[in-house]
Amino acid sequence: MNKIIISQINTIAGDISFNKEKILECIKKAKNQKADLIIFPELALIGYPFGDIFIRHKSIIERELKALNDIAKNTENITALVGFAEPTKDANKKPFYNSVAVIQNGKIIDTVRKRLLPNYSEFNDYRYFEPSDKVSKILELNGEKFGILVCEDSFNDKSFFKDKCIYKIDPVKELMEQKPQTLINCSCSPSRCGKEYIKNGLFSSIAKKYKVNYIYVNQAGYADNLCFDGASRIYNTNGELTLRAKSFEEDFVITDNFQGEINPLPEGSDKKFELIDLKSDYEKDLDRTYKSIIFGIREYFRKNGFKKAVLGLSGGLDSSICAVLLSDALGKENVWGISMPSRITSKESKNDAKLLAENLGINFFEIPLADAIDPLKSMLNTAFTNIETEKFEKSTTIENLQARLRATLLWSISNEHKQMLPIATSDKSEAYIGYATVNGDMSGGFAPIADVTKTKLFALGDFLNKNRAHKNAIPQAILEKPPGAELKINPKTGKTVCAEEENMPYEFLDEIIWNVETKGYGFDELIKHEFYYEKNNNLSIEQKKEWINKFYWKSKCAVYKWHIIPPSVVVDVKSINSVEYRQPIISKVN
């Protein structure tokens, strides 16, 4: 049997010399191990996703091809599968094939070209790649036959996807006619809620159906809001999982019998989502969400040369969760939590923020805002008297001013200190309906929880309190009080206004979002749909209609904000992150 290496590397888009050195290093290590075959992920040499960079920076492609030749020179006595962008050299075609070079003893003996090109959601393959219309050749190695696939090529199995197959051909089926004993899938597959369940089921069923060993090699890394979770693996001819590399980190795994260590996945990753109960579905995804975001923060900071983060700590849920995630990703000594209370911030909130920071061991101090707000208010009064045009009756001006002043301080602090980024703490539920302040809580160099809804954040808070080494780091009060930015006082109650009073219950809002994103429900379907919140709370149909209308109206006005969300980590099944979802600002959906 061949000795095979799964080389689950972490590359940088366009950084040919970095990627090449990493590949060469792995090949050297593999040769030391007397391996027969080393497998790299899809597009390993140019890095994925590389976007449009080759259009303005043509030399990247020349350098890539040169690097591929340099790699070839280092393959005596070994076969290497290296993903690269292969120029089509045909003006009538897309610029590249998405190819895997089969390199052996100093020569590129074959190139396997991707046949199925995904162009939905976060994928844009057809913008760059020409699909191959040929069944690829089989690689014979020491009497063993390998069929090679590139990522999506494996995702059109009729027995598994049934009527959801989106392509006409099934490259696996066509490849299997040549009777390989083993299939190899070179991939760059981002982690998302529910995806692991599909991948595991699909690969296992293909292995079993064709009685073939199935080797899946995925990139580990983060780029452009996407986390690639690694977790490369092997299924045997019975469809059983026999080896799995680490999740969310690089790995270099050797096997000579299609078996090896089965590293754990984040808890719940391989569970099925029923799409019927929001809360229990969220709970299944908490560990993966946590690990994705931690990895995303760490990679974004590291690859862009940052080490430290500064964020405002309000004593509320969003900023508290962000603080835990940043502390776990960057180290507590690299996080500065700053309490910036205004006159209406409650004593409890201030204490909760402080207690959280103490529990985490992050840096913490307080800057009261009042002294800066007062002169700004008087400036604004001057401005307002100078502008004779219609005003809003209920002004959010002063509320937003506080949020913007806080962000200004955070940006100033990051400006002054090396390798430091300010953090946007706004969450997905709020972004969805525009309840996040431009240049305020939605402004920062990174937005850790921009794809996590509020109800999921509450569950994540509980999860973190139970599962981190330091139990209950988040004060219980933070997980129990109703969310609200403490930006204004309700004159009737004398208390700060909570967000649900202004919008709608988060449980209801998140259930709308879930149904719109995963089921494509429109207004009529939402009205017909029986919400969990409805069942449990005796909701009137008038109230339900009002909230659903509010959702449409508010989310229409929020699309502008979706377009300027800072870099984040996509974790949900679907997202409003522009890496995946594109709604024109000028548009009408209902």
Added chain:
Amino acid sequence: MNKIIISQINTIAGDISFNKEKILECIKKAKNQKADLIIFPELALIGYPFGDIFIRHKSIIERELKALNDIAKNTENITALVGFAEPTKDANKKPFYNSVAVIQNGKIIDTVRKRLLPNYSEFNDYRYFEPSDKVSKILELNGEKFGILVCEDSFNDKSFFKDKCIYKIDPVKELMEQKPQTLINCSCSPSRCGKEYIKNGLFSSIAKKYKVNYIYVNQAGYADNLCFDGASRIYNTNGELTLRAKSFEEDFVITDNFQGEINPLPEGSDKKFELIDLKSDYEKDLDRTYKSIIFGIREYFRKNGFKKAVLGLSGGLDSSICAVLLSDALGKENVWGISMPSRITSKESKNDAKLLAENLGINFFEIPLADAIDPLKSMLNTAFTNIETEKFEKSTTIENLQARLRATLLWSISNEHKQMLPIATSDKSEAYIGYATVNGDMSGGFAPIADVTKTKLFALGDFLNKNRAHKNAIPQAILEKPPGAELKINPKTGKTVCAEEENMPYEFLDEIIWNVETKGYGFDELIKHEFYYEKNNNLSIEQKKEWINKFYWKSKCAVYKWHIIPPSVVVDVKSINSVEYRQPIISKVN
């Protein structure tokens, strides 16, 4: 001969009922005129670009198809060509064809499907559409034969594009085998620098080559950073332009002999760009740039329910040009220019800002910043003493603080007043190298000049002073002084630091940008290239290298900022606007 109507309408993506009413209105008008044929632009019924909205809002498609049937019912005694998204109803295909319904006497008698699907630059057709692999049928009307094309179908003519043809087939050639006397092209074609020259040459040469009348119907409108300029037209069988609708507005043009009024294009639109001389090329494009931006502002505001704009007036070039454009787009009474001087703002700048506002007749007042900056500085000092980590030697903190405070005031003012948007005044040269402040001059609800380079802005200033009814509205001093944000004092000179001291001469920077964008030059090619600035200024090779290196280093760090540029108007040949160009933030290009 048939009486033909070119119906150059302005639609809204996803707003089926609005678009349908508009189409019905035009058909009614056409019937009153006893027209035989009325032609609408590509995707007129669903609106273009509609992005991903149909994925989450499936009911849009049902409503679209219903609307198409309603339209059909209103076509007795007339033929209408209506662009729409036609579901493929085949899971193995993309969701839609990009189709034109041929409707006649109450029935949809044919659907012509787009064959060539652009997926480069601002186009993403292949994300949504299945290409048609059939030559479309000829429409016979009163003995006259019409061949129907959808936009890109006309853009693969070998005699015109030579080796730059990017598709294998030429739908025009194939269609012409059926010998139509007239070609109709239903389009949604955005206006960009140099594009008119290509379109005019292409359509004219096709008409002449095949001895066919050529009718081009383009949408007028703005969506998602793109301006659709209308300017629908007819070329006769000699390739001569015989009719042209208005630019940048809706139009309804009747002809019964392929002739009619030839409305003027923005000056210089049809000139060729040589790509060898930056300045003279810029000058050719000023009128079109001006009209595109004016139209873009007006449409963005109108379609989103805004009427008024507030911007900071620094007495510098960027804000002055923005003020003129806003005033011309929205009316002077709807623009508030606010001078927000700090302690180091020169008297001259303050006077220039005031004089500009007076010349334009826009609303104007002053808010001195000092009173707010001082308490913020002391807050920051407290913060800085609490943070024990490495600082930058040259801090830009206080400079940026001023810019952010200004934006905070503008956002607050827009918060307080109905239908008002704050304006981001940063330009393309500065955005390219990150010399624009996050939450400062690059923050706003709209960014009028985000795709205009600094040297082009100087030329645009001259152009506006010469060509607007009110001559020389921009004080000459603004067009003569070196650009700089007046954010800090050079201790050596005692004067405020100008931008070119910190970066490089704008002429040089803009020439780099031009060569990278239009020629795809990399580092080596830029070094080899003889810059105009170089010829005229005795530049040393060391200095040249330093500046080019600085460009790469700074633009790499600026990619984050490109991702959060507010809605704008794409006007240049190429742009860093994410509607067109996608560079991952984590990437390396050099």
